[in-house]
Amino acid sequence: MGSQDNNALSSNSFLPYKSAKVFVAGHRGLVGAAIVRKLTQLGFTNLVLRSHAELDLTRQSDVEAFFVFEKPEFVIVAAAKVGGIHANNTYPADFIAINLQIQTNVIDSAYRNGTKKLLFLGSSCIYPKFAPQPIPEDALLTGPLEPTNEWYAIAKIAGIKMCQAYRIQYKWDAISGMPTNLYGPYDNFHPENSHVLPALMRRFHEAKVKGAKEVVVWGTGSPLREFLHVDDLADAVVFMMEKYSGLEHLNVGSGKEVTIKELAELMKEVVGFEGDLVWDSTKPDGTPRKLMDSSKLASLGWTPKVSLKDGLADTYKWYLENVNL
Ligand SMILES: NC(=O)C1=CN([C@@H]2O[C@H](COP(=O)(O)OP(=O)(O)OC[C@H]3O[C@@H](n4cnc5c(N)ncnc54)[C@H](OP(=O)(O)O)[C@@H]3O)[C@@H](O)[C@H]2O)C=CC1
Ligand SMILES: C[C@H]1O[C@H](OP(=O)(O)OP(=O)(O)OC[C@H]2O[C@@H](n3cnc4c(=O)[nH]c(N)nc43)[C@H](O)[C@@H]2O)[C@@H](O)[C@@H](O)C1=O
Numbered sequence: 001m002g003s004q005d006n007n008a009l010s011s012n013s014f015l016p017y018k019s020a021k022v023f024v025a026g027h028r029g030l031v032g033a034a035i036v037r038k039l040t041q042l043g044f045t046n047l048v049l050r051s052h053a054e055l056d057l058t059r060q061s062d063v064e065a066f067f068v069f070e071k072p073e074f075v076i077v078a079a080a081k082v083g084g085i086h087a088n089n090t091y092p093a094d095f096i097a098i099n100l101q102i103q104t105n106v107i108d109s110a111y112r113n114g115t116k117k118l119l120f121l122g123s124s125c126i127y128p129k130f131a132p133q134p135i136p137e138d139a140l141l142t143g144p145l146e147p148t149n150e151w152y153a154i155a156k157i158a159g160i161k162m163c164q165a166y167r168i169q170y171k172w173d174a175i176s177g178m179p180t181n182l183y184g185p186y187d188n189f190h191p192e193n194s195h196v197l198p199a200l201m202r203r204f205h206e207a208k209v210k211g212a213k214e215v216v217v218w219g220t221g222s223p224l225r226e227f228l229h230v231d232d233l234a235d236a237v238v239f240m241m242e243k244y245s246g247l248e249h250l251n252v253g254s255g256k257e258v259t260i261k262e263l264a265e266l267m268k269e270v271v272g273f274e275g276d277l278v279w280d281s282t283k284p285d286g287t288p289r290k291l292m293d294s295s296k297l298a299s300l301g302w303t304p305k306v307s308l309k310d311g312l313a314d315t316y317k318w319y320l321e322n323v324n325l
Contacts (some may be wrong), residue, residue, distance in 0.1 A: 013242070014074060014117065014242045015042070015238070015241075015242040018043045018044050018045055019044075019045055020044070020073045021046045021070070021071070021072045021073045022044060022047050022048065022073070022076065023047075023048040023049075023070065023072035023074070023076070023110075024036055024039070024047060024048075024049060024076050024078060025050075025057060025075065025076065025077050025078055026077070026079030026080065027078070028052070029078060029082070029188075030185075030186050031121065032079065033185065034231055034233060035078060035234045035238075036049070037234065038238055039238070042238065048072050050066065057079050057106060058101040063105040063106060063109050064105075064109050064112075066109070067113040068113060071113050071114055072113075073114075073115060073116050074241065075117075075118040075119070076118075076121075077102075077107070077118065077119065078121055079106070080098075080102060080103075080121070081094055081099050082188070083095070084193060084194050084195040084199065085148050085149070085196075085283075086193060086218075086283075087193035088148055088151070088152050089284065092150075092151035095151045096152065096155050099152060099159075100155045100158060103120060103155070103158070103159040104158075106118075107120065107162050107166065107174065111166050111174070117173040117175070117241065118163070119175050119176070119177060120159045120163050120175070120176045121178075121179060122157075122159055122160055122178045122249065123152070123178060123179060124179070124290050124292050125145070125287070126140060126145075126153050126160070127139050127140060128143030128145060129143070129144060129145060129146040129287055130143060133289055133291050134292055134293035134294075135290060135291065135292050135293055137178075137248055137249060137296060138248075140160070140249070146287040148284055148286050149286070156178075159176065160249045162174075163175060163249075164247050167247055168247070175244055175245060175246065175250075176249035176250070177236065177237060177240055177251075177252050178251050178252060179228060179236075179252045179253070180225075180226040180228050180252065180254065180291075181195060181196075181197070181225050181226060181227050181228070182195075182227070182228055182229075182230050182233055183195070183197040183227055183228075183311065183312075183315055184229050184231060184318075185314075185322070187315070189201065189202045189319065189323055191203070196218075196225070196263065197263065197267070197315075198319075200215075200217065200263070200264055200267045201267060201271065201312075201316060201319055202319070203215050203216075204267050204268055204271040205271050205273075205316075207273050207275060208271055208272055212275055213275045214275050214277070214278045215268075215273065215275060216278050216279075216280050217260070217264050217278070217280065218279075218280050218284075219260060219279065219280070219281065219283050219285040220260075220279060220285055221261030221264065221277075221279055222259060222260070222261070222285065223259065223285045223286060223287065223288055223289065224260075224290070225257060225258065225260065226254055226255070226290065226291045226292060227254060227256075227258070227263075227311070228254045228306075229254075229314070231306060232254070232306050236297065236302055236304075239297075239300070239301075240297075243300050243301070244300060248296075250297050251292040251293060251296065252294060253292035253293075253294040253304075254304045254308075255291075255294060255304070256308065257289070261277075264277055266312060267312065270312045270313055270316050271316060
């Protein structure tokens with residue numbers, strides 16, 4: 001099926017329809033909370049939200065019953081089992097099984113209960129470990145994955161393919177966005193299981209408070225990562241819901257990359273820690289580089305706004321007010 005056929009599905013206007021029933025799955029997480037903030041700012045009045053405790057999305061019959069009852073018109077899938085390099089490497093069964101269950105249940109129930117449009121969120125880890133840089137969308141499935149997160153990546157690739165299959169077979173408007181590494185308010189600040197940015201924010205903060213002389217940072221410091229503030233991602237999600245209807249997934253990145261060493265130095269400055277950095281090279285580096293090519297989304301008219309320095313300062317302020325109580 002050519003892209004023209006798929007774009008013919010784009011009759012579902014989202015933005016002007018502020019009373020639309022929108023289900024944001026995973027609304028208490030980093031991404032889901034930012035999407036709810038954005039939709040609320042825009043004046044959406046009919047968001048359908050369920051916490052994990054209220055609705056476990058791995059339970060197929062509960063998800064079906066929820067969709068039969070609520071029949072949301074639009075669905076954004078930001079619920080997932082998520083974690084950093086250590087969590088992905090330690091709990092491969094959880095990362096593949098829980099993610100396959102959540103996305104399969106939500107995508108299928110949404111289609112069967114009349115949802116007009118669904119957006120599925122994947123991650124930049126879907127691409128091969130040694131993909132060309134910046135990574136274009138068509139690098140998908142062209143080489144072996146990064147071993148530390150292949151289980152999660154396989155689930156996310158299945159999510160993209162499921163949206164494509166339902167689009168092709170049922171002419172249903174399911175799309176996918178692939179964000180780069182994200183950060184911001186409501187991130188997970190767990191010392192081991194989180195991503196690098198919140199992990200370092202917490203470690204530097206605790207070291208500053210205790211007057212510690214050094215902070216341990218994992219790996220060699222040489223891997224490159226592209227970071228995007230979650231408010232920019234939420235803006236891109238709303239943009240894609242309104243403007244994009246196509247078979248191919250779209251990359252969502254900031255276009256700017258830093259080494260982990262540069263990130264650690266910047267974090268040290270933002271937090272105000274005055275000691276030294278010590279590198280623990282027994283910890284994995286993961287993918288050496290994963291800068292995404294987000295030119296397709298840019299060509300539709302979307303650009304990120306938050307710089308890494310401003311985003312870190314904003315997130316640290318939120319951390320001090322909300323986590324470090
Ligand atoms: N964070 C990042 O750097 C990136 C994230 N993404 C993608 O964005 C999406 C959201 O990630 P993020 O916000 O960071 O993750 P979070 O862990 O912050 O949030 C995930 C949300 O999903 C909920 N959830 C998990 N399991 C279930 C379940 N079985 N039933 C119902 N709810 C559940 C969680 O609830 P609870 O906490 O109560 O379990 C939580 O509210 C994911 O698809 C992820 O792949 C993509 C690229 C980078
Ligand atoms: C978004 C993406 O996130 C994961 O991939 P990742 O980019 O490798 O994630 P990360 O943030 O955990 O690490 C980035 C780099 O940073 C280094 N690093 C230093 N010190 C700490 C540290 O203290 N914690 C962590 N987590 N990493 C550290 C770490 O060694 C690595 O070199 C995927 O599993 C998958 O979930 C996914 O899609």
